Amino acid sequence: MEQSLSSSPTSPTPPGLRVLVASSEAHPLIKTGGLADVAASLPAALRQLGCDARLIMPGYPRAMRQLRAAQPVCELQMPGCRVAVRILAGLHPDHDLPIYLVDAPESFTREGNPYTDLSGRDWGDNAERFLLFCRVVALLAQGLPALKWQPDVLHGNDWQTGLAPALLQETPQRPATVFTIHNLAYQGLFDRATYDRIGLPAALWTLSGLEFHQRLSFIKGGIVFSDRVNTVSPTYAAEVRTPRFGCGLDGLLRQIGGRFSGILNGIDYDVWNPASDPLIAHHYDRDQFALKADNKIDLQRDFGLPRNEDAFVIGYIGRLVEQKGVDLILAILPEVLRDPRIQVMIVAAGERPIEQALREFAAQYPRQMGVFIGYDEVRAHRIEAGCDVFLMPSRFEPCGLNQIYSLRYGTVPIVHRTGGLADTVVNSTPETLAQGRATGFLVDELQPQALLATIWQALRLYREEPDGWRRLATTGMAQDFSWEASARQYLRLYADASAERHNRLHAASA
Template identity: 75%
Template sequence: MAQSPPPSDVPTLEPSRLRVLMACSEAHPLVKTGGLADVASSLPIALRQLGHDARLVMPAYPKAMRQVREPKPLCTLALPGCRAQIGIVEGRHPDHDLPVYLVDAPEHFTREGNPYTDLTGRDWGDNAERFMLFCRAIVELAQGLPALGWRPDVLHCNDWQTGLAPALMHGLPEHPARIFTIHNLAYQGLFDRATFDRLNLPPSLWSLAGIEFHQRMSFIKGGIIFSDRVNTVSPTYAEEVRTPRFGCGLDGLLRQIGNRFSGILNGIDYQVWDPASDPLILQTYDAERFEMKAENKLDVQREFGLPRSEDAFVLGYIGRLVEQKGVDLILAILPELLRDPRVQLLVVASGDRKTEQALVKIAEENPRQIGVFIGYDEVRAHRIEAGCDAFLMPSRFEPCGLNQIYSLRYGTPPIVHRTGGLADTVTPATPERLGNGTATGFLFDEPKPESLLHAVRQAMHLYREHPQGWRRLATTGMSLDLSWEASANQYLQLYADAIAERQSQAATALA
């Protein structure tokens, strides 16, 4: 018997030309607070390089509006619960041929600085309303606006800020396959029942089978429940979040959805992060010219006001100052580390104000050994990766992590806690692995100061006593292929699975 054609309201999969709408609350370089922004631009760019039609939608923050190329108003939307009409601005990514749609809602997004917090570091009081509006706009674009002349086969949502978009599509006769990626399960978009009522959401969503979570509403649960496929950003983290220790209360749900949930390791964009061609560093180098890395060490020491010395063992840290990242472990070992005058630490970070102040204070007390920049600076980030000898990443948990992958590429062996994506990307410097040339960094098992200190001392010993072994360790990391192409191909398979699921559901509904 001949098979019936798929229903007309279901997008058919064309392997040679898949249409993907990537929805995210930030994207580099338009707006960036962390690794989420790198993924949001790098993945659709990689998909386009593989021949697919990927596009990005994000809020029209002032910084994004200033940077997007060739911006032009596309259309306006009248969204439920919003007094003003919402504009859609079409443009191009600043550095690539990636179409970008900006959701222009000045009352919600025209705020300088952080997309999520005010100048004091506190969450914006109307974040639920802001990202609900963003989710409603995502749904409109995903259904195919006439002004776009384009309709995606796949809607790919990322983190809690987009989590209600799949939920709002539930029950619609026409919608694309839905993918939801969890970049960090600890941030869930939790709000009280009064907020749920104020947002005029369908009452049916307030249930255990919906977005209710311990008498609160959960944006991220909406993405998990109502998407065809759910993934997180490393295989190890996918296993970890199915346990009570790392599951943040959602481990039972993630176990329940079974093979709808998986882990795909993030990649990095080697056009941006490559010491052989990086325009932001003083001296380019590669594994064959590893000795030229030393010029960047002297340059970054100068930039941070430290004595220029090739003999110093220079550690770097770039990241947010939150408990997850284990910065308190670094602070705890500094008094012991700084007993050695040949140890230096360079930091580019922001977050918890007390931790910021503690770092600034210890830098002032040790001006020849510690350099600190509070905030995020892309140029300094590249120069730390290129100029430091080793990179500290003692995260208590780490869904994927990108800085350790940058460090590997730049021949700056990472010192990491064995968790999540850190465990998936760094091969420990055991005697056996050092001997067979597979080691790429240093791992410790317990997020405790003494464990981190032991790993740092192990790194210092190899660096000082076995320089050829250190070079082999560093250049082994540089030779790894952790580009986006492999990850993008895994996402394409995930999209194919989600489309097949969507088609199956639609066929069942019509039967």
């Protein structure tokens, strides 16, 4: 089953809890969304608190190229694989976080998106690919001799890791298991024929197991079989227990009761800090807020728009899908762009008709609107630094990170009152502004006119009360959403999961 190749690379690791974080992506190795930021930042923050936290993810080509001090440590003969799977060990490109890559070329040597082909369609063998990943995660969780390391806690993230706790359920030496839902809308659903084909135990096909309306559900495996389950904000944790947001799993999430909770994501202030960000040209902080305007000029040049320090610049970064409320942005653009002193900057990709609509707006308003289709980390940082406001009219948002980045950069967020957006942004009212608590604008009704009215409210404050605008923006900059506080909450969750694991063992042996 396992063939050792060499000893794992050693790096000084603090004593304490051993945690294996499993994720299908991690920044900068590969990124499609906020999961990648969390998967890199949380284990790094845990290590700062004294944990021996390590990350495991698939060995995509981009990840293999970036892994520092990489060396193979063992080979595994896995079910369904014609060739042995290698485990590579190395370090994160930017800090000393140990990372294991699952080198399975038939499954993961595909350039581009980890989940879809170049046309945007899901890879046809996603069930096989991520079952393989889960099988390897489960093996590492039990302690591979070649690694000379076994975790006390396995922490899975999203559907791509959901089968690992299910595969470990009957294993006496398994670690405690924690499963984090980053977005319940993505569940890893496959038909019964796929279930039969990929060779999962027949006993798991039950309503109390992996079966979900006659389909295989990867995410249900993580929910049912983990000692503790959480999602990425307290408000979203409450929302997904309702039929409106529960995507069919609200009953199960209510059923597991105290095993389910919400922990707000943090952000890495070493990466997202306008006072030191290497990706922006002009650094600034709360006390030098006026210097932010220089980044606006740079952003206008980047997007080929006229230089105008007095322009009211609106930014958006994200996926072009219904969840993000992009249809609302499209609906209000004609009215917004009637004001020649407003500019709109967008870095996004997603559904082709929305991409085309944005390109057409940019062509129609070449002096007011700049669009980049795709994701670009440099442009993302420059939008956060150069815009005056940031739009996030998401229909639902488990946590959201861009509104937190925006707060740090003094770019006032305009967001829908949902999920993590409601947990991180304090609405601007006469009272909260007078009290110095306001940090942004919350939209309660997801209608184009409500979003437009909120933009006009922000614009009035920006143009008529510049001192009030500065207080609003710098209050946001003063908020602390660093990873340390969130990581401490995860430590408590790990302790609860370990206690649950102990109690189950005790009950089984009684």
